[in-house]
Amino acid sequence: MFAPFTQQGVIGRAVKTGKLEVEHFNPRDFTHDRHRTVDDRPYGGGPGMLMMVKPLTDAITAAKLAGGEKSKVIYLSPQGKPLTQAGVKSLAEHDNIILLCGRYEGVDERVIESHVDEEWSIGDYVLSGGELPAMVMMDAIARLVPGVLGHSDSAIEDSFSHGLLDCPHYTRPEILDGKAVPNVLLSGDHEKIRQWRLQQSLGRTWLRRPELFNDLALTEEQQRLLDAFQASLQQ
Numbered sequence: 001m002f003a004p005f006t007q008q009g010v011i012g013r014a015v016k017t018g019k020l021e022v023e024h025f026n027p028r029d030f031t032h033d034r035h036r037t038v039d040d041r042p043y044g045g046g047p048g049m050l051m052m053v054k055p056l057t058d059a060i061t062a063a064k065l066a067g068g069e070k071s072k073v074i075y076l077s078p079q080g081k082p083l084t085q086a087g088v089k090s091l092a093e094h095d096n097i098i099l100l101c102g103r104y105e106g107v108d109e110r111v112i113e114s115h116v117d118e119e120w121s122i123g124d125y126v127l128s129g130g131e132l133p134a135m136v137m138m139d140a141i142a143r144l145v146p147g148v149l150g151h152s153d154s155a156i157e158d159s160f161s162h163g164l165l166d167c168p169h170y171t172r173p174e175i176l177d178g179k180a181v182p183n184v185l186l187s188g189d190h191e192k193i194r195q196w197r198l199q200q201s202l203g204r205t206w207l208r209r210p211e212l213f214n215d216l217a218l219t220e221e222q223q224r225l226l227d228a229f230q231a232s233l234q235q
């Protein structure tokens with residue numbers, strides 16, 4: 001699952017240029033029976049299986065040997081803290097991260113208590129395994145690693161970087177099904193374009209995700225632009 005992800009695109013380039021290192025530790029390689037068993041039945045009954053403790057903790061130990069004892073162990077599950085850009089920024093501070101990807105119905109709680117530093121969720125829905133959430137987290141963190149993105153501004157301008165939703169974007173043709181690109185974007189007036197984009201981000205955030213303003217302290221300019229946006233809707 002991870003090979004295409006770590007060999008293509010932003011992550012692929014970062015791995016190729018040595019800005020990122022990705023290594024896998026498969027619990028199956030830490031089993032000692034013929035069937036390389038990694039799952040076991042849950043105490044208390046109930047459907048499905050859990051991941052066995054020993055192959056998991058041995059894999060984590062091996063990963064720590066490779067990445068260093070200071071590696072942060074992260075477990076991805078719906079029971080984790082909801083991942084936001086702020087959370088990504090805090091995670092990007094670590095030099096080494098071990099992402100524990102669950103399968104079946106999950107892992108023994110004692111593995112989480114004894115080996116996991118932080119539990120994170122990428123959203124309130126249930127997936128079949130932790131691999132896709134791990135790749136989501138890897139992609140979001142990698143974009144913040146200096147030198148990983150060609151044009152670093154694009155990461156800074158990413159939505160949520162200022163806690164706001166992204167503004168609308170346009171490319172050719174200038175008229176599409178009778179709908180024209182907003183004139184300001186054709187004006188070449190970079191200050192006007194910056195203000196328009198900021199106002200659009202503020203307006204969209206207000207219309208679609210007003211709760212995001214709870215964690216934001218708007219600058220005077222932002223407040224002025226938002227007020228004008230709201231007033232324009234009253235007309």
Ligand SMILES: Nc1nonc1C(=O)NCC1CCCCC1
Binds near residue numbers: 106123
């Ligand atoms: N949502 C999520 N956010 O992060 N992970 C998520 C998930 O849905 N993970 C599924 C895994 C969880 C461990 C047991 C097997 C299924």
